Amino acid sequence: MNSTNKPVAVVIGATSKWQSDGRNTKLAHGREIDDSDLPVGVRWGVGGAIAQKFAQEGFYVVLTTRTASNAFALENAIREQEGESMIVELDLVSEDSISNAFAQIRSEAGDPNVLVYNAGYLEGRDLPPEKELLEHMPLEMFETAQHISSRGPFLVAKEVLPAMRERGEGSFLISNNPSSLRGKKRNTGQSLYYPRVMMRTLAQVLTEEYSEYGVHVANVIIDGTIDSPGTRAMPRNQQNPERVINPVKIAEAFYYLHTQDKSCWSHELQLTPYPTKPSF
Amino acid sequence: MNSTNKPVAVVIGATSKWQSDGRNTKLAHGREIDDSDLPVGVRWGVGGAIAQKFAQEGFYVVLTTRTASNAFALENAIREQEGESMIVELDLVSEDSISNAFAQIRSEAGDPNVLVYNAGYLEGRDLPPEKELLEHMPLEMFETAQHISSRGPFLVAKEVLPAMRERGEGSFLISNNPSSLRGKKRNTGQSLYYPRVMMRTLAQVLTEEYSEYGVHVANVIIDGTIDSPGTRAMPRNQQNPERVINPVKIAEAFYYLHTQDKSCWSHELQLTPYPTKPSF
């Protein structure tokens, strides 16, 4: 319960597939990883870093995740930093789950002041080289990609924007990747990411529709590998640490957007490690 | 039956919401319209003009439509022009319908050499001014828009691309509108068109994946009002006839793309009436 009526920040997808016991971590390394020597800011990827940042700035943070236990360690870390948070289970594939989660959020935390949409998916990553072309992509994988990239943000927007519009303020921030910029070939080992253009397009639609009501909408393009237990343990990243983005700094970028003056809002922000050329 | 083994052109959405008895025509004018004095090239909008053009160029043309009777007049017109065509019922909302339709096409006409994706939808057009903002858009309308703009093209691509790839030639052409270029505010009276970016993005993906196999993929952006019985009868278009695009000429543009030399393919083509600034 948000008993002191702090402003509310909701992080959709607050945990990470690359956290110590995340799905990608287990897939890539065959086991969980000990993250006890990692800075607390990077242990749960971008979602966790954003949650910690907003907690530090005085927000009551709602951590959504499909399975509550995935977020226990993050919740503990926030508590140890003297922040406040709650975990809400939310499965973006289910309209009812979304609806129920936001009913709970409104009731126990209050209307969100900040919504960060940070959901991801793995679909397509396991397909072998002989299934690289789109004709081999199962419809089920496409549907999941659509649920996370297209229908999910649409439904979440419908949940939070009315109150933000009525109050005349709020931030609706999307955490995205360069696949949102245009359609490209999916290479073996990559997720089916072309539906992510819908997240960016929705941000453009909502920017035009809701800015005048004082709601700040932005699409953030994280243009590189994000530091986390699972990614840090990969040889490729150990050899090129300067190409790995510090999620604490990404979280600061989200906070910067939230605190921009209304007279000069940015609606897209791309974040690229200095040794690499920005994607386009 | 394609008894003389002509090359096959499939037009998904060969009829028009603006034909003499189309849904938009009835909506806008309150009645059907007599199209007997209109040139036969414009009576069924872009889909009908493309179908006639490819029939004239020696293709066996497959006309898909949700209800066969909608395409009878078009089929007759093609026959009178000494072309050949068949009607196949296809509902893009249904995976089974798509699958069955293409089984029938392959069996009765043969593997398509040209696929023109020309499907449209009206969802959102009826919403009143007080429901202009995205928060008022019913999920059902969004789902329909997704079925036509995103899932439909994905499923159709899966049906036709394997044979085109194996044969080393074929054209996969998408008929689109300027809403596919970026997300914008939906104004009252407009359809929910932002999911159309997915049609363009799919074209970009398939261009990168299938060009090397000899399959020509392109997105065509029709950047203005298309002549048809229903649109021609509107006062706005009668006052500005030079702003209305001749669908016969659009069909020629599709045919131009299909016949481009392999050494210099275009993968996007925008078509704008001369008195207006091109959309972007």
Added chain:
Amino acid sequence: MNSTNKPVAVVIGATSKWQSDGRNTKLAHGREIDDSDLPVGVRWGVGGAIAQKFAQEGFYVVLTTRTASNAFALENAIREQEGESMIVELDLVSEDSISNAFAQIRSEAGDPNVLVYNAGYLEGRDLPPEKELLEHMPLEMFETAQHISSRGPFLVAKEVLPAMRERGEGSFLISNNPSSLRGKKRNTGQSLYYPRVMMRTLAQVLTEEYSEYGVHVANVIIDGTIDSPGTRAMPRNQQNPERVINPVKIAEAFYYLHTQDKSCWSHELQLTPYPTKPSF
């Protein structure tokens, strides 16, 4: 003299740096190349192919070049194809040269119906690897790039657009390359091509300003190596002939643009060989 009052097509830069005795040909191969066994359509690159195409279609073609002798063989080829042309010397670096050339064109051929801007330059191509970065680019090279890419098109536009506007018809077509799409790193061996964005931008400006007067403006992005005596002789192109664009087909694309119906003009056209991904 255009004694039969044919429509007039002017090709700015009708010869090629890669023709048998062209500057690039000599640079790359150390000698001239015998082109007698090459199809006549490819001997003078894009400029020569466009000139031949418009001559074949009944235009009186004006070939501009810095030195008339560079265009003698092209002029002969056009005559042998029973076309008509004249050579006009024009140096894009000089305002007076541009002004004098167009005075001559207007006087001897008449006001241009079609203007194809096909000028190029080599500046930067000779810089060694240690001078790859922009800080090493001499101002003189930058100025030449600007003269060809920015000031030249501006001055040529001022020469031909007033008459096109008054007559209510005409085509102003720019022959460009992918460097016009965005700024990228110049790699050793490449020309200083980032000023070419100005050619594309001018096309966008003129499209918005002159379309309503019936003048068709377009930017054509030739997205690959063009066949010519000099390029065909390079090992890289002999090993990948399918990646080399046939200039005769590029010329057809220019003619297609010129003949598009006014109700559906394209203002940009990119031409990419099928084995390669389109630039962006």
Added chain:
Amino acid sequence: MNSTNKPVAVVIGATSKWQSDGRNTKLAHGREIDDSDLPVGVRWGVGGAIAQKFAQEGFYVVLTTRTASNAFALENAIREQEGESMIVELDLVSEDSISNAFAQIRSEAGDPNVLVYNAGYLEGRDLPPEKELLEHMPLEMFETAQHISSRGPFLVAKEVLPAMRERGEGSFLISNNPSSLRGKKRNTGQSLYYPRVMMRTLAQVLTEEYSEYGVHVANVIIDGTIDSPGTRAMPRNQQNPERVINPVKIAEAFYYLHTQDKSCWSHELQLTPYPTKPSF
């Protein structure tokens, strides 16, 4: 003299055409304006606000301007805020002036750590409605636009990038407007702004060339009217104060870019007042 060896920020174009005695102010209002009741942060537009911000953050600020007296009041304001600055006369039209100015800067202040290119021009603004089309634009105006938008930034980049590259750090930030995004019609009363795409393109080139050396390059698109003595006095802006951007907040955005972590740099930032749709 930068006697305490502060880091150096150079603002090219530190004064404003809209300051109390600026050229635009006099043009629009027929007189100078008393700015004594305006916050000191807005009195010299964006250039002045950036200069003050970096001075407050501990930089030694170099104010360049064509005529030193234009910057006296700004220099005083910085001194009163206990900042340090110097004025250097610089005329971007002259290669020698640029070269001499940077020789002086290097000698008296030191190699710049931050370079903000904030130069503007008025050319074209006075042309009457009958001279709206490009064919009426005098070459002299085009040349000035090129000097400021294209040749100037090229020459300035050559002056400052070598030292930044060698030192492995530095920021090269361009202050731009939405005309840099694509070519559009110039309407009567507007400056000839299409050459501004070259400023953005140069930023893209330098981003790809210099990021890996630790130099942060970015293009900032100021997407609205900037508060200043001259703009604030206009009726249009008094009626819509929420559409006027606070230059103090723009300056904070520049400082944010300068202080971004190297693992996640942004290379473009657009700043739009909340009641308006972002330009594209």
